[in-house]
Amino acid sequence: MNVIASKKMFLFEPAIFSSLKNFAKQQEEKLGVNLIDLSLGSPDIPPHDMLLQSMSELSRQPSSYGYTLTGSNEFYAAVARYYLRVNKVNLNPETEIVQTIGSQEGLVHFPLAFCDPGDYVLTTNPGYVAYAAGITLAGATPFYIPLDESNGFLPNLKAIPDDIAQKAKLLLLNMPGNPVPMSPSIEYFSEVVEFAKKYNIIVLHDAAYSEFYFSGEAPISFLAAPGAKEVGLEINSLSKSFSLAGARVAYIAGNAEMVAIIKQLKSNLDFGIFDPIQTTAALALDHAEEITAPLRRTFAQRHATLMEGLQELGWEVAPSNGGMFVWAKYPYNLDSVSFAYKAIEQTGVLMVPGTTFGTEGEGFVRLALVQKDELLKEAVSRLRTLTI
Incomplete structure (x- = not known):
């Protein structure tokens, strides 16, 4: 053959x-x-002992093995509590959060929901490999933003030509980043919001390392910037922060209209995550500070x-x-x-x-x-x- x-x-x-x-x-x-x-x-x-115990006990229950179809109300409520407590950001658990099967799945499928062939996607060079995969899958065209070393390796939005920005549909950011672990500020994210509003560009901030900081305060959430929910979303994973990499559980939060579109896409691609994982993930978020x-x-x-x-x-x-x-x-x-x-x-x-x-x-x-x-x-x- x-x-x-x-x-x-x-x-x-x-x-x-x-x-x-x-x-x-x-x-x-x-x-x-x-x-x-x-x-x-x-x-x-x-993972923390409380998470191991939770998974062990829940996995033994026969009722745990049915389809979940989507994220559970328990999980979405825990995400909303976590964001309010940690980031001082209010989220509606019913309309402003969607669960993904790890951040890799969410990142690769995200451009499919918003980009047509020929649309430009703004991302960084260097940048996490999943971004390029998602852009390719959607048939979109990448434009790579330089990371300005003199500006703390923050993506230099001023280096994006006006004609490219006019054709761009999506901006992908990741701070602290992979591979370059730059840290954002509220001033920088405010600049991102203004840029997105000016050119009508959707922003997705990958916050997978938001709990990994070494001194002082935690990194700023993109959704904490004024007007951020008007232009975009934040994706976060429990893989790194809670040592749950193999569990494959993450979420995208922010703009309700955008979340609805992602939910529609995912309803045609996959079912929800194993229920014991969702319940354990909710437990992890509710005990984030301790863990x-x-x-x-x-x-x-x-x-x-x-x-x-x-x-x-x-x-x-x-x-x-x-x-x-x-x-x-x-x-x-x-x-x-x-x-x-x-x-x-x-x-x-x-x-x-x-x-x-x-x-x-x-x-x-x-x-x-x-x-x-x-x-x-x-x-x-x-x-x-x-x-x-």
Whole structure:
């Protein structure tokens, strides 16, 4: 049988994560040392005991195994309580929140709901890989906004030509970001709202790392900016903040008219999430302060260890006060893909090449804070031995 993929499939490149891990496994025996995997941003800290107990008890109930169809009222009410308590933002749980099967699903399907072929989508370079996948799936055209280092790596809206802004339908933002963990301000988000109103552009802010901050106050929610709900939405996931990555539960909140359109799309694509996951997610949101505080302390220490260690090696590290990653420029004259493989070959340390996230990532690597402090110190020690 001659199996031929659709033409659209040729627009999607294979993810580099699998090839990096396969190469690393081949090198592990040759090096005679254990790998230190800083590639995938999958939390290594288990969920809080109350969440484990909740999932265990609920999963044993026979009544838990029917279709849920959509997000539960319990889950939506918990999201609304969380936003009011943490972000001082009022949300209507019935009309201003829609559940997604993790933020990846929500991000990839989002452009389908609002963009036609030829519409422009504004996003960043470098930026999270799911944004490009969603733009491609919708047949839209990306326009990449530079991240202005002199402005704290915030996307420079002034760099968007007027004719592009006039044709844009959607603006995708992510702060603290992946891979660049820049932090927003209320002033910046107010600028985003004014920009969106001027050009009639929908804004989606990816707040997946909103609970990962290392000092001071939490990152600002986009929905806290005056007028934000008039122009857009915020997507947030429980994957990182509550160590529930495998549970695949997230939500989009904000503009009611936009939420209704997403609900319509999702009613044709999928059913709701397993009910014990929804109930446990609601429990997590209602106990967010208790659950996330110790996680922040752990990741703050890891961030300091890795950032300071790399700086001692002569690497340039993007300043940050949050997120789950370190974005670093290595001091070698080698492209980022070749460097990532060379680092595995010589040290057994896995990092993601910067160009995975866009052309502007050349010369950089992304390192995830997903190993204990001692292993991060070991990773820095191993990287000191690189000979390039």
